[in-house]
Amino acid sequence: IIYVDGKKQEIVSCDKCKQLMAYRARDGTNSLARHIRSCKNESSISSSNSSNQNQVTDYFSSSKTSIIPKKIKDRVKIARVEFIALDSRPFETVSGEGFMKLAQSLFDAGKYFSPTSTVNLKDSIPSPVTVSRNVEDLYKKKQSELAKLCINIMYYCIICDFWTERYTA
Incomplete structure (x- = not known):
């Protein structure tokens, strides 16, 4: 039993x-x-x-395939707090889908380099000008996808509430 x-x-x-x-x-x-x-x-x-x-x-193995060392988790936590404080960003920024995709792509890129590598992060991050050029292309693509999605909908309502911050007044 x-x-x-x-x-x-x-x-x-x-x-x-x-x-x-x-x-x-x-x-x-x-x-x-x-x-x-x-x-x-x-x-x-x-x-x-x-x-x-x-x-x-x-009877059952753990669903976790890897364990992140506490030292690494602490470094990431401090870096997230510094990012929020130094750049005056909302707390939610670091849990948003876009930020998570960015962080994952940086993490994946780091897998290609050895710990002794001297790669400068600035070499892999696009400049604001490059980002601004790509935002318009992404906007057009997403606008087209949204238009196709909305064609068959008879009634809908859009509420734009992007600036709500849960953790501050």
Whole structure:
């Protein structure tokens, strides 16, 4: 029988092969007993913890594929705060979709260089003039996409409220 946070779960597990089976009060552990008689796995389980309680991690692996070191997280946190303070930006800027895409592309670009590389970030960031030239092209593309989307809509309302800031008055 499996317990999670001290609560009995409606599943049982074979100690030999770790197969999970439904547990019903009316059947008791009959399904487990039937399975054990036919279980082909004869190896014994080595308990990784002092109690005989199975852990969820015995059956399911973590969905996280990588763990970011605390030192890196702290550096990023400080850089985000400095970005907001030095450039007088709204707090929401650093959680917006555009900012996240920019940050991800910079992170991805960094994967191509060794830690000892002397690449200057200014070499990869376009100038405001370049950005302004590309904004008009992006605007035309998005305007066309929006027009196609709105063709079949009979009624709609657009509310432009871009300047709301959750964290300040």
